[in-house]
Amino acid sequence: MLDLTADVLVVGGGPAATWAAFKAAQAGADVVLADKGYCGTSGATASAGTGVWYVPPDPDRRDAAMASREGLGGYLADRRWMARVLDQTSEAMGELAELGRYPFPRGDDGRQLRHGLQGPEYLRRMRILLRRVGVRVLDHSPVTEPVADASGAVAGAAGYRRQQDTPYRVRAGAVVPATGGCAFSSGALGCDVDTGDGAMMTAEAGAALSGMQFSNAYAIAPKSTSVTKTACYSYATFFHEDGSVLEGAGSQRGRSVIARALVSERVFCRLDHAGETLRRTMSLAQPNFFLPFDRLGIDPFTQRFEITLLAEGTVRGTGGLHLAGDDCSTGVPGLYAAGDAATRELICGGFTGGGSHNAAWAMSSGIWAGRAAAAHARSLGPHAGTRRVHATGAAGLRPVGKAGRADGHREVVDAVQREVLPYDKNLRDGSRPEPALAELDHVGAQARESLFGTARDAVRARQAAAMVAHARWMYTAAPARTEARGMHTRADFPRQDPGQHHRLLTGGLDEPWVRPLAGAAERVAS
Amino acid sequence: MIELVSADRCVACDTCVHVCPTDVFDPGTGGAPVIARQDECQTCFLCEAYCPVDALFVAPRTHPLPEHPDESSLRESGLLGSYRAAIGWGRGRTPGAALVPVVPLRDETGGRTP
Numbered sequence: 001m002l003d004l005t006a007d008v009l010v011v012g013g014g015p016a017a018t019w020a021a022f023k024a025a026q027a028g029a030d031v032v033l034a035d036k037g038y039c040g041t042s043g044a045t046a047s048a049g050t051g052v053w054y055v056p057p058d059p060d061r062r063d064a065a066m067a068s069r070e071g072l073g074g075y076l077a078d079r080r081w082m083a084r085v086l087d088q089t090s091e092a093m094g095e096l097a098e099l100g101r102y103p104f105p106r107g108d109d110g111r112q113l114r115h116g117l118q119g120p121e122y123l124r125r126m127r128i129l130l131r132r133v134g135v136r137v138l139d140h141s142p143v144t145e146p147v148a149d150a151s152g153a154v155a156g157a158a159g160y161r162r163q164q165d166t167p168y169r170v171r172a173g174a175v176v177p178a179t180g181g182c183a184f185s186s187g188a189l190g191c192d193v194d195t196g197d198g199a200m201m202t203a204e205a206g207a208a209l210s211g212m213q214f215s216n217a218y219a220i221a222p223k224s225t226s227v228t229k230t231a232c233y234s235y236a237t238f239f240h241e242d243g244s245v246l247e248g249a250g251s252q253r254g255r256s257v258i259a260r261a262l263v264s265e266r267v268f269c270r271l272d273h274a275g276e277t278l279r280r281t282m283s284l285a286q287p288n289f290f291l292p293f294d295r296l297g298i299d300p301f302t303q304r305f306e307i308t309l310l311a312e313g314t315v316r317g318t319g320g321l322h323l324a325g326d327d328c329s330t331g332v333p334g335l336y337a338a339g340d341a342a343t344r345e346l347i348c349g350g351f352t353g354g355g356s357h358n359a360a361w362a363m364s365s366g367i368w369a370g371r372a373a374a375a376h377a378r379s380l381g382p383h384a385g386t387r388r389v390h391a392t393g394a395a396g397l398r399p400v401g402k403a404g405r406a407d408g409h410r411e412v413v414d415a416v417q418r419e420v421l422p423y424d425k426n427l428r429d430g431s432r433p434e435p436a437l438a439e440l441d442h443v444g445a446q447a448r449e450s451l452f453g454t455a456r457d458a459v460r461a462r463q464a465a466a467m468v469a470h471a472r473w474m475y476t477a478a479p480a481r482t483e484a485r486g487m488h489t490r491a492d493f494p495r496q497d498p499g500q501h502h503r504l505l506t507g508g509l510d511e512p513w514v515r516p517l518a519g520a521a522e523r524v525a526s
Numbered sequence: 527m528i529e530l531v532s533a534d535r536c537v538a539c540d541t542c543v544h545v546c547p548t549d550v551f552d553p554g555t556g557g558a559p560v561i562a563r564q565d566e567c568q569t570c571f572l573c574e575a576y577c578p579v580d581a582l583f584v585a586p587r588t589h590p591l592p593e594h595p596d597e598s599s600l601r602e603s604g605l606l607g608s609y610r611a612a613i614g615w616g617r618g619r620t621p622g623a624a625l626v627p628v629v630p631l632r633d634e635t636g637g638r639t640p
Contacts, residue, residue, distance in 0.1 A: 037546070038545045117623070118621075120572060120613055120615070121613070162549055189569075190547070252631070273632060281629060284625045285626040288612075291612075295586045
């Protein structure tokens with residue numbers, strides 16, 4: 001077994017994780033970053049590219065940027081957090097330009113255009129920055145469970161190095177779970193690694209989540225492909241199979257029309273609102289958008305092609321770990337959450353932020369979590385990394401009944417997908433969330449009873465357990481919000497209820513619970 | 527999904543083994559890496575971006591093709607290495623990151639087309 005000690009352990013390898021590791025190391029901490037995949041290609045951002053919520057520090061423009069989505073988000077966002085994120089994002093993009101030498105394009109006035117990032121280039125440069133500040137990177141090393149000291153404080157994590165076929169452990173003064181959201185293995189671009197592992201291990205240690213009812217996001221993709229990049233679809237017209245226009249369908253506000261249609265028919269699309277100039281811009285800005293078309297021999301501007309919607313769970317939805325303070329502490333001593341693993345409600349409210357808010361959130365929360373983790377580790381003194389620890393993972397590792405088959409994780413994932421992937425269930429468009437919850441509670445109880453794996457199968461079992469946990473949190477939170485707000489819609493409660501202007505906390509593994517966040521209504525009023 | 531490792535082009539640097547986020551490749555025993563776990567490929571195309579000799583081909587379909595595509599026709603059609611070229615990686619190319627920041631969103635309620 002590989003047994004390491006560090007001041008700070010960062011779990012994950014995308015934007016939030018790399019910013020956390022970079023800032024912790026800059027603050028003087030000895031940092032290990034453990035990624036399930038390869039830090040540089042893992043996750044939703046590396047394989048795509050993203051707009052960035054980057055707004056120059058002009059008070060009017062900042063005000064307008066903050067106001068623009070407050071209504072969509074059901075007025076659950078917090079202007080103080082939005083302002084902090086805008087400030088921090090500005091600073092981070094400057095560092096990426098100067099220290100990271102990211103080759104931002106320039107406008108006509110010669111100034112850098114810093115409101116977008118190409119995924120592969122961004123994460124490649126983040127990895128270089130980590131090397132320069134001495135972060136030790138463990139690739140292909142999924143974390144399977146947290147380890148805790150005698151007081152219950154989280155003191156590191158254990159996992160499995162899949163290319164060495166050996167377990168490992170990192171003891172650390174503080175841990176940053178930055179493992180991304182949970183997309184339920186839906187096939188959305190780059191999201192197969194996003195199974196919610198970090199949020200689950202943090203919840204096992206006692207942390208709560210927030211905004212889980214706002215996790216019903218879907219992205220458009222050409223049928224049978226992975227490319228869930230949606231910006232170009234704002235130039236699309238959507239069609240029934242017979243070639244007639246699907247009225248009301250759209251990329252930004254009409255996605256539920258597409259979802260409803262897909263329940264009973266095939267839906268087609270053509271990007272017929274894009275002129276020549278824009279076509280050129282699209283192919284330069286989003287080269288991977290065109291890969292499926294080029295390789296299937298389709299001209300998306302002149303030919304209709306079939307589309308589907310892929311669930312993006314908490315990757316694009318806003319739910320995630322509740323943050324107890326400005327430093328991204330989770331309420332569990334030693335654990336600081338960042339990126340999609342943490343709730344994005346603070347800046348997006350109850351509506352998906354789209355790529356640009358998510359990117360700004362990942363860098364900002366990563367920076368805050370990394371700095372706080374370094375400070376926490378320092379406060380523990382020199383022996384923080386050598387504490388006596390015990391492993392604390394539950395479902396998938398320590399079944400309470402007889403251990404099931406090594407491939408039992410497949411059945412669990414299938415059962416979860418049956419409840420969370422179908423649009424008619426998850427969009428709650430006529431169906432109620434309670435039956436799905438009852439089924440998921442059953443799946444969760446069975447998994448707790450018998451789900452078990454070792455080595456690579458331990459990783460798969462834990463991924464399955466994390467997916468069950470996320471599904472149960474989503475469907476536990478949804479019935480508690482008996483109104484429509486943000487992206488949470490219900491056929492039985494079609495209107496927003498001023499009495500429910502609050503955030504909902506949820507948590508618990510064996511017995512998921514939900515309750516309004518005390519004082520939330522006052523805090524979000526602005 | 528990943529469908530091809532060109533034994534002709536591969537220089538056995540094992541970069542794909544390292545960079546694949548879902549650990550699809552094994553180093554193999556015959557020189558070139560082998561596709562060991564195709565079912566875990568997430569069709570993200572990043573192995574192609576990192577391959578220094580354009581030896582890899584990821585088909586856009588998220589399920590395996592009935593048969594592997596023919597390497598010579600992929601070469602002729604220019605698809606082998608087309609993603610790496612499109613993002614501007616490789617010697618003598620301009621990084622795609624330096625060209626255009628984002629696709630401007632169209633106002634779907636009826637905006638003008640640029």
